[in-house]
Amino acid sequence: MSEDNLEPLEEGHFYDKQEHPDQKDTITKVTGMYKDWFLDYASYVILERAVPAIEDGFKPVQRRIMHSLKELDDGRYNKVANVVGHTMQYHPHGDASIGDAMVQIGQKELLIDTQGNWGNILTGDGAAASRYIEARLSKFGLEVLYSPKITPWQASYDGRRNEPINLPVKFPLLLAQGAEGIAVGLSTKVLPHNFNELIDASIKILKNKPFTLYPDFPTAGIADVSNYNEGMRGGRVRVRARISQVDKSTLAITQIPFSTNTTTLIDSILKANDKGKIKIKKIEDNTAAEVEILIHLPAGVSPDKSIDALYAFTACETSVAPLGCVIEDNKPLFIGVRDMLKISTDRTVDLLKRELEIQLNELEEQWHFQSLERIFIENRIYRLIEEEETWQGVIKAIDEGLKPFTQHLKRAVTEEDIVRLTEIRIKRISKFDIDKAQEKIEALEGDIEQVKHDLEHLTDFAIAYFQNLKEKYGKGRERKTELKSFDTIEATKVVLRNTKLYVNRAEGFIGTGLKKDEYVADCSDIDDVIVFLRDGSMMVTKVDVKTFVGKDIIYIAIFDKSDKRTIYNMIYRDGRSGPSYVKRFNVTAVTRDKPYDLTTGTKGSQVLYFSGNPNGEAEVVTILLRQVGSIKKLKFEIDFATIGIKGRASRGNTVTKYPIRKIELKEKGISTLKPRRIWFDETVQRLNVEGRGELLGEFRANDRLLIVNQLGKVKTIIPELTTHFEEGMIVLEKWVPKKPISAIYYDGEKERYYVKRFLVEHENKEEIFITEHSNSQLEIVSTDYRPVAEIIFSKIKGVQKETLTVDFEDFIAVKGIKALGNQLTTDKVRQVNLLESLPFEVPEEEIPEEMEVKDEDTLSDTDDKSSLDDDGQITLSLD
Structure with missing residues (x-):
């Protein structure tokens, strides 16, 4: 069947x-x-192929490769093809799978010393064919992987040879190399960790000290491990490429995220460019031993926003989900990296103990036989066998001859010992030196005592073992991946708006396909659009080719749900003949495609005036009434600055109960919102308005930030929240244009120190204010009005010159930024320090003007009771 x-x-x-x-x-x-x-089948895949063992960190194919390398090891390189063929004696699979597994081990540059083209993890290039590349065990691999006397063995799959059940690995190899595998019903993903940090953590375990472990990737990059969860299920590590700005139109990627390579990274950038998420001019891949990808930007494209867009829409940022799964006692075990390291450390201690016990036994056996040999030769016991004719007689004669001299031995003399004595050559007996023999015995006694001491102080011995590993092999294995907290990039704020939004106001259609209708703004396919209609309704909808939102559109714009500073000013009539109301509101939380009524809901209501104001501007409008009855005043003004900002559902303030003929704009408004308070979060190196980090100040539309770096460069920028800050920044503060900057620097060409004071001359240009010689360097910089510094001189012939105090204001006048400055001293300077600045009264013209503002965050959504009377004057009625 x-x-x-x-x-x-x-x-x-x-x-x-x-x-x-x-x-x-x-x-x-x-x-x-x-x-x-x-x-x-599932058990076979889990146990024999995909998941590593907790004991040594190897999958079966990896263990068999390392065993084969040891069997073939003679100090010289072996062709990988030969190693693969030898491994097939133990591994019942094809040569391709074995070769791929061996290349992966070799690329980690820990256990295998490679020769030839083994591929490139940075570019994704594969290794050459196994017949062209060579390998041998590394010195580290030889030291930590093998110890045949304590290795458990089993028969190979065909029963012809023995293979290790697991290797006696005396190092947390699983965590150092990482592991990844997909089995039946489960998978594993152990991330790689830093060699030296693992050793340090193992030592802390032995010393009962707390420790933390975070991954370190061979591709370097930047990692946010705040949600690592010790490498267990549910954790997540965000990894970013290292992107720097070369100039205004060029970005450089010098490190890439784990699990990517330059090929896949560039492909993702090109796809994002094709989809319009980002805009690039061209890409150059100069990667060799180090990553170097140059991204050239078109003119007018912001480098800061481009960096954020690369993180948001390409493989420049990836998310890695660890999953600690290993095999223990032929069963899957889900475990965190801390427990993995503790198990590995305890196992290393146990292996070291077993090795010491074997070594002690061997030393004691050597001491025993050396002592027997000395007794045998020194007391001429070998002469007792001259008369014996049988083998048993020889054995008995020697045994009887030894008895008077063996009381000090640590064990009884066996027949095997006597047989070994009979195998000593005559030449050795004739040249036997009693003194040398005693020296050997004493040396063995010293070794025995040392091993016993190590066994009694096993923890200290294990700590010394780990320290020795770090000293011998830790150089050049420093951490590659920088650990850093990331900010969350909002895609809508960095996406390239590469298409155009149009509107047909009368018919009520909006979309990117209405190219014959009115242009609204540039947009992207992930943007939302907010629309206001004449009947007082509002809707937020996603950008599409063509969408019907309702007839008679009066206002349309790109919508940002987190924008609290855009304020809408509105006057509407309640019903067909009811009173008119004025209101100011913002729009934040809404449901997409749901209509909202901004009036009281009376049928026939109509919007008479509407404006959207990105910075809370409040204009002045003129109200013209119709001539009805005995109205005394047909014209009056409304200043929106006098209207409180409420929720969008509020009714608003009464304008008039009479019909309005016309509303005219009399005067454009200024912002009625508080200046925006901006903080700098040093952890993520970004600006924010949520109160994280150091407060930089309150910023209006034209205010700028002052930045000075260690290279002696100064610039001012608009404080955009997407700004990226470079390393080496030493001053970041709100810029006061008339406040001078003071500095002391060393001129590398003249080999002298100079003092200068200057103002920033070009607010949109980065300038260097020290000399450009390669040895020139900035010593101190201050943005205080009257800074003071102390100059400590070097001793000359044992004489210490008195410290010099420098008042910058008295020492030098404010000059141009390119001026050399005044020479500080001709003497040799040992140190320059900033002291407490002198008091100074800020000039009135440099004090920011106070504005009478409304804080939109403290206003309620309830109706106020103010209204306009018949003469157009605002009155307030209280309940």
């Missing part, structure tokens, strides 16, 4: 289609092999 002919009925029951094509009366119950096949 063929397996293909079996049709399942229920668990464990089948009928044969060929024998019974038209009925299901005959049921054949299948047991045994069929029933267990899937479980057997």
